[in-house]
Amino acid sequence: MAASNTMMSLPKLEEYLSAKGYRLTDQRRALLQVLWEADCCLTAQELYTRVLAARPGTNFSTVYRNLEVLNQLGVICLVDNGQQAHAFELNVDGAHHHHIVCRSCGRTRRLDFCPFDAWSGPEGFVCVEHKFEVYGYCESCSPKARKR
Numbered sequence: 001m002a003a004s005n006t007m008m009s010l011p012k013l014e015e016y017l018s019a020k021g022y023r024l025t026d027q028r029r030a031l032l033q034v035l036w037e038a039d040c041c042l043t044a045q046e047l048y049t050r051v052l053a054a055r056p057g058t059n060f061s062t063v064y065r066n067l068e069v070l071n072q073l074g075v076i077c078l079v080d081n082g083q084q085a086h087a088f089e090l091n092v093d094g095a096h097h098h099h100i101v102c103r104s105c106g107r108t109r110r111l112d113f114c115p116f117d118a119w120s121g122p123e124g125f126v127c128v129e130h131k132f133e134v135y136g137y138c139e140s141c142s143p144k145a146r147k148r
């Protein structure tokens, strides 16, 4: 997504996508709405469940294909939670945040802190994206909890 100082809004995002030639069908709108309302990443299955509630009759492969397209357009990003099912979330201005990920159960939590806020990088280098994930074990999976 092009750098911009203004916070993205859902109508603006739709405008951006249609300018890229992305046809905004009802199902695609419903998916965008769900992504927009989620405050952190969701797996394709979780997204599908929510889209289905809004648009009965939607099938999983349609949702998945749309996620792939949105990912190619750079509008969403994949959060690698170390599990089979990757999680997705919007990658637009105003939605930026990082995660802590449990290595054992894959539970992902939002981190409202960006370690790169203060980083300016080498001169001449234009940074468009960065990733930062912290891996560990959540309360229920930490070795301590496992011993019981």
Ligand SMILES: [Zn+2]
Binding pocket: 039, 040, 041, 089, 097, 098, 099, 109, 110
């Ligand atoms: Zn998130």
Ligand SMILES: [Zn+2]
Binding pocket: 102, 103, 104, 105, 106, 107, 137, 138, 139, 140, 141, 142
């Ligand atoms: Zn865990």
Ligand SMILES: [Zn+2]
Binding pocket: 096, 097, 098, 113, 114, 115, 116, 117, 130, 132
């Ligand atoms: Zn950041």
